[in-house]
Amino acid sequence: MSSRLLAGALVLLVAPPALAAQDANDRGKTVYVKWCSQCHGEDGAGDGPAAHSMLPRPRDFTAALYQVRSTPSGQLPTDDDIMHAIDEGLPGTAMPGWKDRLSASDRRAVMGYLKTFSAFFADSTQRPQPIAFGSAPGGGADAIRTGKQFYDSIGCFKCHGAAGRGDGKSAPTLKDDNGFPMFAADLSMGWQFNGGSSANDIYHRLRTGLDGTPMPSFSDALDAKMLTDQELWHLAQYVASLSPAKPEVRDVIRAGRHEGALPATPEDSAWKSVESYFFPLAGQIIRKPRWFAPAVTGVWVQALHNGDTIAVRVTWHDRSQSPDTAWLAHVARVYRSLTQDDTIPVGTWPDQIAVQFPRRIPDGMERPYFLMGSAQEPVYQWRWTSARGGPGTAVAGTARGIERFDAMNGGVAGQARYDSGEWSVVFKRALATADSSNELQFRTGRAIPVAFFAWDGSNGEHDGRMAVSAWYFLALDEPTPLRVYISPVIAAALTLALGMLWIRRAQRGAGSSRRT
Amino acid sequence: MRRLVLAIGLGAALVGLVAARSPREVQGGATVTGKIKFTGAKPVNPKIDMSEEAACAKKYTTAPTAETVVVNANGTLANVFVYVKSGLPAGGSYPAPATPVVLDQDGCRYHPHVFGVQVGQNIEIRNSDPLLHNIKAKPKANRPFNISQPSAGMKTPRAFPAAEVMVPLECNVHGWMNAFVGVLPHPFFSVSGTDGTFTIKGLPAGTYTIEAWHEKYGTQTATVTVPATGSKTQDFTFAPK
Numbered sequence: 123m124s125s126r127l128l129a130g131a132l133v134l135l136v137a138p139p140a141l142a143a144q145d146a147n148d149r150g151k152t153v154y155v156k157w158c159s160q161c162h163g164e165d166g167a168g169d170g171p172a173a174h175s176m177l178p179r180p181r182d183f184t185a186a187l188y189q190v191r192s193t194p195s196g197q198l199p200t201d202d203d204i205m206h207a208i209d210e211g212l213p214g215t216a217m218p219g220w221k222d223r224l225s226a227s228d229r230r231a232v233m234g235y236l237k238t239f240s241a242f243f244a245d246s247t248q249r250p251q252p253i254a255f256g257s258a259p260g261g262g263a264d265a266i267r268t269g270k271q272f273y274d275s276i277g278c279f280k281c282h283g284a285a286g287r288g289d290g291k292s293a294p295t296l297k298d299d300n301g302f303p304m305f306a307a308d309l310s311m312g313w314q315f316n317g318g319s320s321a322n323d324i325y326h327r328l329r330t331g332l333d334g335t336p337m338p339s340f341s342d343a344l345d346a347k348m349l350t351d352q353e354l355w356h357l358a359q360y361v362a363s364l365s366p367a368k369p370e371v372r373d374v375i376r377a378g379r380h381e382g383a384l385p386a387t388p389e390d391s392a393w394k395s396v397e398s399y400f401f402p403l404a405g406q407i408i409r410k411p412r413w414f415a416p417a418v419t420g421v422w423v424q425a426l427h428n429g430d431t432i433a434v435r436v437t438w439h440d441r442s443q444s445p446d447t448a449w450l451a452h453v454a455r456v457y458r459s460l461t462q463d464d465t466i467p468v469g470t471w472p473d474q475i476a477v478q479f480p481r482r483i484p485d486g487m488e489r490p491y492f493l494m495g496s497a498q499e500p501v502y503q504w505r506w507t508s509a510r511g512g513p514g515t516a517v518a519g520t521a522r523g524i525e526r527f528d529a530m531n532g533g534v535a536g537q538a539r540y541d542s543g544e545w546s547v548v549f550k551r552a553l554a555t556a557d558s559s560n561e562l563q564f565r566t567g568r569a570i571p572v573a574f575f576a577w578d579g580s581n582g583e584h585d586g587r588m589a590v591s592a593w594y595f596l597a598l599d600e601p602t603p604l605r606v607y608i609s610p611v612i613a614a615a616l617t618l619a620l621g622m623l624w625i626r627r628a629q630r631g632a633g634s635s636r637r638t
Numbered sequence: 639m640r641r642l643v644l645a646i647g648l649g650a651a652l653v654g655l656v657a658a659r660s661p662r663e664v665q666g667g668a669t670v671t672g673k674i675k676f677t678g679a680k681p682v683n684p685k686i687d688m689s690e691e692a693a694c695a696k697k698y699t700t701a702p703t704a705e706t707v708v709v710n711a712n713g714t715l716a717n718v719f720v721y722v723k724s725g726l727p728a729g730g731s732y733p734a735p736a737t738p739v740v741l742d743q744d745g746c747r748y749h750p751h752v753f754g755v756q757v758g759q760n761i762e763i764r765n766s767d768p769l770l771h772n773i774k775a776k777p778k779a780n781r782p783f784n785i786s787q788p789s790a791g792m793k794t795p796r797a798f799p800a801a802e803v804m805v806p807l808e809c810n811v812h813g814w815m816n817a818f819v820g821v822l823p824h825p826f827f828s829v830s831g832t833d834g835t836f837t838i839k840g841l842p843a844g845t846y847t848i849e850a851w852h853e854k855y856g857t858q859t860a861t862v863t864v865p866a867t868g869s870k871t872q873d874f875t876f877a878p879k
Contacts, residue, residue, distance in 0.1 A: 187782065196775075196783040247799070248781065276788035277770025280811050291690050295813035299776055331784045336810030338772035338786040342794045349788070 150235025153228045161216065166239030168300075175407075176216050177415035177459060179302050186240035187299060187334035190317040192252040195331040195339035198242055200250045204233045214314030253329050253341070258321055259352050261359045269360025272353055276343075281306035281336065286364045287543025289441040294449045294580070299334045303455035305417070306336075308439055308543070312365030314419065319365055325358035369400035369420075375572065377425035377432060379599040384426050384433040388539040388546035393435055396424040403576055403589035408493055409524055414460055416589035417441065417578035421475070427598050432553055432564055434504075434596075436475055436574065437546045444579030445470035445510055453582040471579030473508040474588075475547055478521070478573040479562045479596075489571045492593050494521040502562045503527070506536045506547045508579070514538045516549060520560055524586045533561065553598075566598040666842030668864035674830040674850065675875040676715040681707045686746075686814045693768050694746035694812075704814060705751045706854050714834020715876050717752040718852050719804065719820045721827035722838065723859065725846035732824040734759035738795060741807075741817065743771045743787070748807065748817035752853070754827040755819060760795045763787070770811055777805040780821070804851060818853055842866070850874040 155164070161180040163169040168182030181188070190207060191199040208229050211219035220229055237243035259265070273279065273286075281296065283289035286309030296304045312319025317327050331339030344351055376397060385392040401423065405416040422437040442449055447470055454468045480490050481502045495501035505527070506516045516536020519529040535550040553564040564570065574591040577583040683703040688695040708716040738760035742749045746767060755761055763773050765787040773794070774784040779802040785794055798805065798821040809815035820827060828836035838848075843866040849859045855876045864870045 185778075195785055196781040198781075242781065276786070277811065280770060292811050292813065296810060299782070331786075333782060333784065336772065336774070336784075338774065338784040338810075340786050340788075342785045343788055343792065346787075346792045346794065348792055 146231045146234055147238070149228065150231035150233070153224065153232040154235050157220070157224065158232065166236065174460060174462060175412070175414040177303065177456065178215055178298070179300070179459070180216070182300060183236050183239035185299070185334070186237075186242040189332040189334060190327075191250075191330050191333065192255075192326065193250045193330060194253060194341060195333065198248050198250045200252055201233060203250075204236060205229065208233055212316040213318075214316050217316075253326075255322075255326055255329065256351065258325065258359070259355050261321065265356045266360045266363050268353060269356035269358070269363075272349060272357045273360055276340075276349065276357075278357075282309050283441070283543050285542035285544070286310050286361065287439050287441065289543030293441050294446075294452045296336050297455060298336075301455070302459050303452055304335055305441065308441075309361050310364045310366075311419070311439070312362065313368035319362065321355070321359045321362040324361045325355055328354055328358055369422075371402060372399055374569065374595045374597050375399045375423055375425050377427050377434075377596060377598045379601060380426040380428050382428065384428055384431055384550065385435075386433070386535075386548060386550060387537050388435060388437075388548050390548075392426075393424055396426055396435075398422045398424050398437075399594075401574055401591045401594060403574065403591050406493070406524070406586055406588050406590050409586055411586055413583065413587040413589075415456060415581070416576070417581040417583065418576035418589045421574050421576060421591070423574070425596060425598075427553065427564070427566075429601055430553060432551060432598065434477060434549045435546060436477065436549070437544060438475065438576055439543055440473055440540075440545050440578050441543055442473075442578065442580035443540045444473045444508055446580050449580035452580065456582050468582070469584075471577070471582070471584040472510075472514075473545060473579050474575075474577040475506050475545070476575040477504045477549060478502070478575065480571050481520070481560060481562055482558075483562070483565060483568050483570050489593055491523075492573055493590065494524045494527075494575075497522045497526075502560065504534045504536070504549045504551075505529075506538060506549070508538070508540075508545075514547075516547070518551070518561065530557070530560065564598060567600045569595040569597055572596040665840050666844075666864075667867035668841040668843060669837060669839045669869040670841065670846070670848060670862050670864060670872055671835065671837045671869055672720075672872040672874065674715040674718045674720075674834050674836065675873060676709050676713060676834075676877070677875060678877040680709045681878060683707060688746055691746055691767075691769060691812065697745035702745065702747065705747070708751075710832055710834050712834060714830065715852065716830050716832060716834060718830040718836070718850050718874070718876070719752050719754060719818070719827065720830065720836040720838065720848060720850045720874070721754065721803065721820060721822055722824065722841070723847045723849040725844055726824060726826070727842060727844065730824070732756065734797075735825075738762040740764060741773075741819075742766055743773075743809070743815070746771075746809075746812050746815060748815060750817070750829070752804075752818050752829050753820070754829065755798070755821055756825060757801055757821055757823045758797050758799060760797050761819065763794045763796060765790055765792045771809050771815070772811055774808050774810060775805055775819075776808070777802050777821075780805065803849075804853075820851070848872060850876075852876055855879065 159170050160172045161170045166183035168180045173180050186198055188199040191203045209219055209221040211217050242248050279290055281290040281292045288306040288308040290306055293306045296306060298304045317323050328340045331337055400420055402420045403418055405413040418438050424435045426433050457466050479502045490499040490501045500520045500522045503521050504518050506514055508514045516534050517529040518533030519527050521527045536547055538547045555561045571593045573593050576589045683706055686702045710716055734756040739753055739755050740762050742764045744766040765771055768790045770788045772786045775782050779800045780798040783796055801821050801823045803820045804818040807817040826838045828838050830836045841864055845863040847859055848862050849857050851857045858874050860872050862870055862872050
């Protein structure tokens with residue numbers, strides 16, 4: 123066989139896979155440029171045109187630091203790890219799942235292309251070795267108690283807080299490896315975990331750490347016998363137990379009727395038996411200055427009335443009791459990240475919550491503009507503002523767009539409590555007031571539009587930099603009509619009377635038959 | 639015949655020995671030493687508020703400060719990493735010492751604050767505080783790590799496979815804790831201490847670029863020619879910019 127023939131055969135054998143790889147890379151680049159580069163940047167540095175409006179920032183592929191992996195701290199992710207992020211997206215971030223939008227081959231091609239942004243993937247000494255995670259031991263109350271003990275003893279609370287709401291003492295100082303601000307995860311909102319919220323997912327994150335973030339790996343602590351694998355599993359089970367299922371959003375808050383005085387304080391145990399409604403909040407991105415990084419992502423709302431007065435309790439998670447100078451550097455990082463403008467003054471602002479209604483109950487579906495109304499059609503609001511070392515203040519007022527709020531004298535009472543990363547504020551007001559042209563007159567049995575706004579002062583939020591909700595509804599239960607109580611009594615009495623009549627008649631019949 | 643076999647055997651062993659030692663380890667008898675001078679106003683390092691960590695705070699009689707610029711009593715500058723940047727004979731090889739360099743976390747600070755290791759040499763990371771530290775390395779040429787040491791007594795070995803000056807280390811639980819490690823493929827490095835001097839020993843004769851690195855004031859280089867034996871002095875002067 124001539125050597126030329128041999129070479130030809132070799133080319134035939136070798137070339138097709140090489141060409142296929144080149145094709146896949148070209149395809150990966152095409153998909154990347156079209157779908158990914160807006161956020162992740164043309165060169166994969168996480169600096170695309172849309173990146174500036176995102177916190178957390180899009181992944182910078184050039185350092186090959188991936189948070190959600192199956193490999194030890196510092197190791198590259200496996201192809202499957204990257205595919206999982208592409209397919210399913212990353213909860214709590216702007217990264218969507220692509221499995222329903224791109225073909226399997228396109229997704230795989232783009233995964234391959236991502237790896238070309240870092241030389242580490244081409245380095246043959248960098249082979250990702252997934253951790254053998256094993257499987258969870260039984261859970262249950264004892265396991266969760268053990269997990270809680272380790273949560274406290276190994277210091278998780280230092281960042282994540284005593285109740286897991288991300289309000290630990292070190293929380294204000296946290297940043298990612300590129301210096302962008304970073305919140306300690308609120309462990310009671312598992313639906314926002316980028317690596318998933320099951321005990322398995324959490325255990326995996328404890329073993330691998332989240333590379334590029336302050337979250338370390340606990341694998342070495344296992345090797346050093348600082349705790350056992352079972353104890354680490356129990357810690358994961360405890361953390362998983364802190365989150366309820368993602369709350370469903372219902373459109374109508376039912377304010378039940380309560381006999382007697384309404385609970386006035388947030389800690390009143392009467393609130394425990396009142397139905398709670400969750401409403402998601404999003405950044406205010408309609409008016410300048412737009413706000414892309416709201417710290418408050420949802421509020422829980424409860425309401426009661428007693429025919430004279432209404433009480434509304436609003437509860438939300440907030441990592442800081444503002445104003446607090448400990449968060450100044452964090453505010454500077456947030457502003458720098460979102461605006462690239464170092465001249466925006468950094469300050470300490472209070473926390474705020476606003477509950478918004480129209481000024482009168484609409485007859486149809488017409489409602490004022492949800493974003494604090496307008497000059498032509500203002501809205502009626504209750505606003506509560508925190509104060510350093512004080513109880514805070516609640517005011518009612520009229521908003522005419524986000525720039526203008528005119529407070530009234532008094533009008534609404536407010537009591538607040540801050541506990542382990544959670545605010546709870548109770549607003550109380552008479553259903554009817556004298557100023558019916560500016561203040562909403564609450565009436566039972568009607569759908570009253572309601573919306574919510576929240577500000578975390580220690581995240582730099584004030585004025586238009588806030589979290590907003592859509593319009594929802596509040597419905598006050600009608601007073602129970604008297605007939606509801608009387609009818610059963612009448613019915614029972616009638617039944618008794620008819621029954622006695624029937625018995626008497628029967629007895630009489632029996633008597634006459636005996637006579638015959 | 640037996641003598642021939644023996645000779646061949648010996649020859650092969652010798653070749654093997656030479657092969658094993660190649661690339662060769664270059665060790666000389668020259669020393670570069672010097673002083674890190676500091677001129678200008680002595681900066682004040684910010685105080686560290688350790689009130690959150692009583693176990694650390696009680697290890698200090700006076701309030702601890704950051705170690706960004708440590709000016710010694712004799713006016714010299716400590717924590718300057720001085721190393722041979724270039725000039726070593728090509729093909730030289732310097733096996734990593736088997737003894738690890740100890741990095742201790744004590745009183746919520748790193749000891750030492752600036753240090754060097756050879757490529758592949760272990761750093762033994764110790765926790766002498768009865769509380770949680772995480773140790774995060776943020777290299778560029780190496781892969782990073784971020785490990786937790788939840789309580790006192792824990793030791794974790796880590797090594798870097800690639801040369802890199804400098805690799806920042808930090809603790810995220812205690813935002814004030816940081817340290818720097820220089821990773822080099824040879825043993826010709828030194829860190830200025832409390833007397834402000836540095837000493838690099840065992841250099842073969844040659845002309846070297848010596849770099850001095852400081853975490854705030856950046857780097858300076860000097861060219862130094864040394865004979866086969868003896869000592870050469872090379873001082874550096876840093877000043878606030």
